[in-house]
Amino acid sequence: MKVRAPIRTSYREQKPIFDSLKSRVDDMFASMCREKRWHYESRVKDELSYALKIETGRIVSLDEVEDFFGCTIVVRNSTEIGSAVQLVKTFCEIIRRRPPRREITFHRPSTFEFDDLRLYVKIIPSAGVPPRPEFDRIFEIQIKTFLFHAWAIATHDLMYKANDVNWGRERIAFQVRAMLEHAELTIEQAALLASSSSLGREDKETEELRSIISFILDQWPSDQLPNDLRRLSQNIRDLLKLVNVNGPRWKQLIQAEALLGPLPLDENPYQTTVRLLFLHESKAIQRYISDPSQKKRIVVYDTFERPEWFDPAKAHGILWVPT
Numbered sequence: 001m002k003v004r005a006p007i008r009t010s011y012r013e014q015k016p017i018f019d020s021l022k023s024r025v026d027d028m029f030a031s032m033c034r035e036k037r038w039h040y041e042s043r044v045k046d047e048l049s050y051a052l053k054i055e056t057g058r059i060v061s062l063d064e065v066e067d068f069f070g071c072t073i074v075v076r077n078s079t080e081i082g083s084a085v086q087l088v089k090t091f092c093e094i095i096r097r098r099p100p101r102r103e104i105t106f107h108r109p110s111t112f113e114f115d116d117l118r119l120y121v122k123i124i125p126s127a128g129v130p131p132r133p134e135f136d137r138i139f140e141i142q143i144k145t146f147l148f149h150a151w152a153i154a155t156h157d158l159m160y161k162a163n164d165v166n167w168g169r170e171r172i173a174f175q176v177r178a179m180l181e182h183a184e185l186t187i188e189q190a191a192l193l194a195s196s197s198s199l200g201r202e203d204k205e206t207e208e209l210r211s212i213i214s215f216i217l218d219q220w221p222s223d224q225l226p227n228d229l230r231r232l233s234q235n236i237r238d239l240l241k242l243v244n245v246n247g248p249r250w251k252q253l254i255q256a257e258a259l260l261g262p263l264p265l266d267e268n269p270y271q272t273t274v275r276l277l278f279l280h281e282s283k284a285i286q287r288y289i290s291d292p293s294q295k296k297r298i299v300v301y302d303t304f305e306r307p308e309w310f311d312p313a314k315a316h317g318i319l320w321v322p323t
Contacts, residue, residue, distance in 0.1 A: 003051045010062040011050045018044045018069040021134035025071055028091045042071035066120050070140035074149040077187045084143045092121035095138055116144040147180045209233045215251055216269050235270050243284040253280055275304045289315040
């Protein structure tokens with residue numbers, strides 16, 4: 001495509017400014033998004049894309065293309081969009097946003113067109129930093145969820161890269177978006193939906209895991225516990241099933257240990273469970289480790305006095321972790 005000289009000149013004059021802006025914005029957001037397990041990406045328009053944008057007729061002047069530089073922050077689900085906006089406000093002044101308010105849309109209920117949040121911002125210069133050309137430039141920040149980001153990537157060629165316009169392809173793309181919007185709604189309202197009469201149930205495993213988690217929280221300070229209590233409780237439940245010790249007996253062992261003094265700080269609940277089983281349920285442990293057919297392993301740390309009957313080298317179903 002032929003790009004006229006005034007457009008080329010304008011683009012080449014502005015590109016170094018926006019390259020510098022990109023570098024600064026990437027430094028601001030990339031690492032912080034990684035820490036939050038969000039995704040971050042950015043781009044500066046190429047010359048042809050810049051020219052096509054000008055020819056949309058929506059641009060006031062050649063040096064006011066608001067998405068000459070743009071970046072995207074992708075959050076896990078819609079409940080985190082507000083946190084992403086607050087992160088943007090830490091570094092940038094928001095000039096305007098589209099849509100202007102989250103609760104307002106210009107789309108009819110029957111349509112599912114692109115409607116992700118776009119912020120048009122300027123960098124807030126740090127105190128003492130001398131003026132720079134990029135500080136005066138508006139740029140675009142899109143904030144979207146992983147589901148809608150995936151939709152944009154997966155359907156991009158259907159929507160924008162085809163050499164013709166096809167109603168059926170676009171229909172398919174927006175049908176997929178409608179399904180993802182429903183999925184987003186389900187994720188956002190999961191807690192409410194889970195309490196509904198049709199879902200307010202639990203199976204035996206769920207009941208046992210909830211009981212283990214509740215007991216762990218009663219016996220150990222929260223700062224000694226991992227964030228993933230579900231995995232911890234699953235590991236303990238699996239361990240007890242391996243040696244055929246039931247939940248009430250496990251709780252009895254932990255409570256008896258707690259009566260002797262604070263539970264050890266150098267053991268997590270799984271390790272404490274293993275130690276107490278070796279001490280008080282030795283027959284169950286011996287029965288398990290003497291069976292060569294066992295596939296699942298009990299993780300045993302060399303942090304307690306080893307019983308005379310236990311030889312890690314001869315035991316089956318054991319992962320021995322020496323100090």
